Amino acid sequence: MIEIAGVSKTYEDETVLDDVSLVLPESGITAIVGPNGAGKSTLLSIIARLITPSAGAVRVDGLDVQKTKSDVLAKRLAILRQVNHVGMRLTVEELVTFGRFPHCGSRPTAEDERHVREAIAYLGLEALSGRFLDELSGGQRQRAFVAMVLAQDTNYVLLDEPLNSLDMKHAAAMMKLLRRAADTFGKSIVVVVHDINFASIYADRIVAMRDGRVVLEGTSDTFMREAVLRDIYDTHIDVREVDGHRLGLHYL
Amino acid sequence: MLAGLTGGALVAAAVFMTLGAKGQWDFILAFRGTKLIGMALVAYAVATSTVLFQTITQNRILTPSVMGFDALYAAIQTAVVFFLGAHQLSIFDPRLRFIVEALIMSGLSLLLFRWLFLGRHRGLHLVVLAGIVFGVFFRSLSLMMQRLLDPNAFIVLQDQLFASFNTIDQELLLVSGVIVVATSILSRRLLARLDVLALGRDVAINLGVDYRRVVMLLFAMIAILVSVSTALVGPVTFFGLLVANLAYQALGTDRHRYTLPAATLIAIIALVGGQTIFERVFGFDTALSIIIEFTGGIAFMLLLYRDLKR
């Protein structure tokens, strides 16, 4: 369980997060949605100790992320941020092997190698495993990073816009894959997504943010309503039901 | 690859020791031997500090000397003479003074680094330009303090500041040797974490590295290594840039287990080999550093230009 208690973040005179309190469960997919500048990425980074909050605290399974040793947390929680620029020349397999670093340092055991192989297979990267990262397309590189985070084998996986730079086919495949990981391994996956329809279809819970505050927590049914969406996005979005899923037609 | 480089370094050392040697062997061995050890230490210090620095800052263009760190060290040396005076200074053991200066250097460069790199995010070009201007600032400051010194103190200082590959300070060799051994043991222990660090701050923290602590530790190490090389032979701006990039190119991998020794070996080959050629074959003495500046400057421009085209 991840408990977020009264977290705020201010830069000089700008408030990015304003007293956010939230509990994220031990399993299932949580989607964080909201307009640009709502503070979604900042919240994710604070949960993962990449940014120090100005006030409040975050506890992962009862461990305060600011006070717990970094390597202890790395076995419980993994994060992937939006921009992953690596200056190093690494192969896909080498990158994914780094996911095992919290467990084995630089000496992978047979067990670690199994995890790496599985993660690569899970993302369908077998054919590319010997290729260097800088030879891949943006989408392939993104999948390699997701594989690294999965190889880390943590209960909590935080992904900041993992669908960025993926085409339609791979975006849907990525969400299906996350769904499967949550169902078969019982992981808790927290994703920031822009497309509300992906959130509606694949997430168990939706957290909507705006102006640094959480404005709504609930399921697709409570979130995907025209009145609710108007409050969050300041624009009209038609909501229709297709095959039991609520979809927002924001193109209209 | 590493075996080949080791061979190359050994050959360069052997040629340096024997080529054109006439007369008393034990004298030649002692004389050229100290010089060889000095150059090897400098090669290690420059190569290691550059690779570590590039890992922390995640790029291939910045080096400690491009950022004006060796100019900072020269300024510290001058400031020590300036504030203590030549008379007070002669009481101190030069080795003790070196250690004190290296400590001041670590403190100041840590501050400079934190100011430039941590805190708010600045673009790479801004940081590099600021570093170069810092270099000019520290150099001018040293010059100014030197002018303000009384002539006696200036002579004391001149001995240190005009260090070059030909006048390696023998008294410092032992201290430098100890430091180099200590840092290499430390860097061996950090080796695995170095690779993770090169993936960037966020990924490194995600993988459980205590980022702040490791970076500060590495930075202290870099500062001490820069002090070693500057104290021994004076500033060499582009040498580190050249050897580190040659090592990355030659290896095709960025694992520190390979890049650190490879960069050191390439540095030894370049220094010892270059010095042999210039001293024995052409008969120049100080040309080597000029050649390094020339090729290094061109390499730097090409790297910048290539980066821009990406």
Place this chain on the structure above:
Amino acid sequence: MAVRALPAGSGIWGSAAGLILAAGLVLVLAAASIFIGVADMSVGALMEGGENGRALQLLFVSRIPRTLAIVLSGMSMGVAAIIMQMLFRNRFVEPTTTGTVEAASLGLLATALLAPALPIFSKMLVAALFALAATFLFLRFVAKIPSSASLIVPLLGLMFGGVINAVTTFLAYRYDLLQSLAAWTNGDFSSVLRGRYELLWIAGLLAALSYLAADRFTVAGLGEAFTRNLGLNYGRILAFGLCIVSLVAAAAVVTAGAVPFFGLIVANVVRMMVGDNLRRALPWVALSGAAFLLACDIAGRTLRFPYEIPVGTVVGVLGSAIFLYLLLRRRARFG
């Protein structure tokens, strides 16, 4: 600052009053510069005319030439820098960040080696040709760089200068001319005497002449397409500007030595205060250049009296500190 506070319409009067004030400051500093020195140079000593008018002779042979040299250098280096900034469309260029000064030294070294008998004026012309070639080459080289990467231009320029300098150093080292080389690139006015600074008048004259083309330079600063659209000949403006810059750099190198970052600081401070319109900015650049260099020289002469600190070193400390401040003050400004 006061100038900026005034509404745009009343700017002419504001600047005019401000300029007169600035000119007064330059005069005061120049007077101070004349009367500071090892030998007694009080007004009393001058009036006395004792010892066969030694003081008077000193005044005309050493002190006045020195002060004039500083004023002329300060003015022309500032003007050269702001013209370059317009032509390169970049705030961080000036003759010492683009290889111009280094190329001029290389040219001077070439004449010293190949044609030592050449009169000094011809040597300066050769140095100017080298400077012109290098600056033009560099301008072509960086023309392809998008303007968003503005910091890379001075970065490449400093490297370019470094490479030229390595060649020069190597030659100077081979032919035992290292000492003269050091004098060319680090400004020092202590050895200026009558008969050894007059080339700076050419630089000063060119700086004054550039005022005639002030509007053209401002337009060129808005871009080549913009300039052509207004029906102006961009190539001619470029050529004229580069010639001024090269000759100023060469004159500085041949006489007292160039001063690193000097023009850059002056031009940036002035542009911050009165804006980028050269018709308004050029007189300010000239006056503040002269005032700043005079002040630095006076500081260099008084800090460790009776010894002197070269003005290049004083500016190196002050100038790089100001430059750093300009760079790091706000990241948004220069992105």
